[in-house]
Amino acid sequence: MKKTLILYTGGTLGMRRSASGYVPDAHLESALQRLLEDTVDQLPQVDFQTLEPLLDSADMQPQDWYRIAAEIRDNYNHYTGFVVLHGTDTMAYTASALSFALQGLDKPVLVTGSQIPLREMRSDAYNNLIAALLLSKSEDIKEVCLYFSGKLLRGNRAVKVSSGSLDAFASPNYPSLGEVGIQVSVDPNVLLDPVNSPQFQTPESADGKVVLVKLFPGISPLFLSKLVEYRPRGLVIETYGTGNAPTNNTAFTAQLKTAAEAGIICVAVSQCLENQVDLGKYATGSALLRSGVVSGLDMTSIACFAKLNHLLAMRYPADEIKVLMGTSLCGECTPLYR
Template sequence: MKKTLILYTGGTLGMRRSESGYIPDADLEGALERLLQDAIGQLPSYDFQALDPLLDSANMQPRDWYRIATLIRDNYSQYSGFVVLHGTDTMAYTASALSFALQGLAKPVLVTGSQIPLREMRSDAYNNLIAALLLSGSDEIKEICLYFNGKLLRGNRAVKVSSGSLDAFTSPNYPCLGEVGIQINIDRNALLEPGDATQFQIPESADGDVVLIKLFPGISSLFLSKVIEHRPRGLVIETYGTGNAPTDDCAFTSQLEKATELGIICVAVSQCLENVVDLGKYAAGSALLRAGVIGGLDMTSEACFAKLNHLLAMGYPIDKIKELMETSLCGECTPS
């Protein structure tokens, strides 16, 4: 018999109205029992566990990613699949982080949520939850997935693209793993090949101290210098196009050189949803390469941030981290 563990972290799906707006509702378990009672026998059986405290996903921190990963690790042998109920705002970050913490996974983990609370009319929560539960019983899926509005996406390839549509997520640089409509269609060729063994990696110190900045016209070297003064261990830079930056400003590239000399690992991703970073394509990108910046290939900003944070939190040497940032660990990027 298939059995799923539902981990409720908070988020819109389980929220209720209050005087100050929607807030997490701790009574979701009873609501789910009433809602799913007619589907008994058609879905995997499940246990329900709520995080304490429940979190709006805007309040999620790296330590919360690893709290979720720890719960999956500690219950791994008892369940055939897992469903993580999560807010949409940072869902792509959490799905990415879980993929790095739970490498070599041999069971499905579905991260899902909703745009409208379960208790409200026209809620998308029911369909998302039912589909995620069904998929959690799959023998084919052996990775961290994000499921939303009929689309099964690789967790570390997903991005949120809408706050006003039920079709809130997409996977710009990798095909959907499957679609749930009248039929459930899984693209077996797109699924991650299972590893030889589980390689769960949950660091003792969750925060790798990574900063994410977005380039914009007029960005000054002073701005970058203030970021570097903070001495983060990692810096993810959302560049233009294929990895371009304002390199006419020598002081700007000098700050990046200073950062790499200080041991700060700098990785360039693209502001374009559909992208592949190639720092050698244009002179404006080559200057970053000479400054010691690493190209983030076709990773999303969320996946790059979570990956760099994870590698730093795990305590790998700088040279090893640089190598791994350009290596696909769990399908998060397409190697060049």
């Protein structure tokens, strides 16, 4: 018998109106039960669990990622699938983080939500929830996915591309895993291959102390020096194009070298949605490489942030982390091609 656990974390799907705007509503379960009454024979059995406190996803912190992962870990043997109801603003961060915390899944974990609350007219919540529940029955899906508006995406490949459209998410560097339209289709050729057993990792201290910085014309080395003074353990740099930075200013690359020598792991990703970082392609990228920066390949900045945070929080040795950032752990990146 198929049985799915719904974990409600907050977010637009379950929100209600208040004097100050939409806020999470703790009474979502009864509303869902009424909505699902007529479809119970087509869906898996469902248990519902509310995670306290309910959060707007803008308030999600790394410890909340691992709180969700721990619930899935602790209930793993009791269910055949999991659906996480989550706000859209940081949904891709949570989906990415869950993919690293729950490596080696042999059942589906679907993260979904909505752009319009369930209680509002024209809400997209019902269709997203029903589709996620149907997909949670699949025996082919063995990874963390993000489902939204007809698209089944790998969780660590997804990005939010619109705040005003119901079609809010895309997967720029990897094909969709499936689609839900008139038919429900999943492409087995792009799913993760199954592994021998789950490799669940939930660190005791969830914050790996990672900073995400976006390069911009005119960025001052002083700005970077202040980041280095803050002493993060990891730095994800959103570079231009294939991994380029303003290296004419030697003070800028000197700060990156100082960061690397201080033990700060610096990883370059691209501001472009498509293609990948190749630090050896241009001289400006090679300067980063010589300064100790490693390539994040075609990872989204979101997935790179979550991955680096995870590896640091798990206290992997620095040299191993540098190798693992360029290694696909759960389908989050593609080996470098020329």
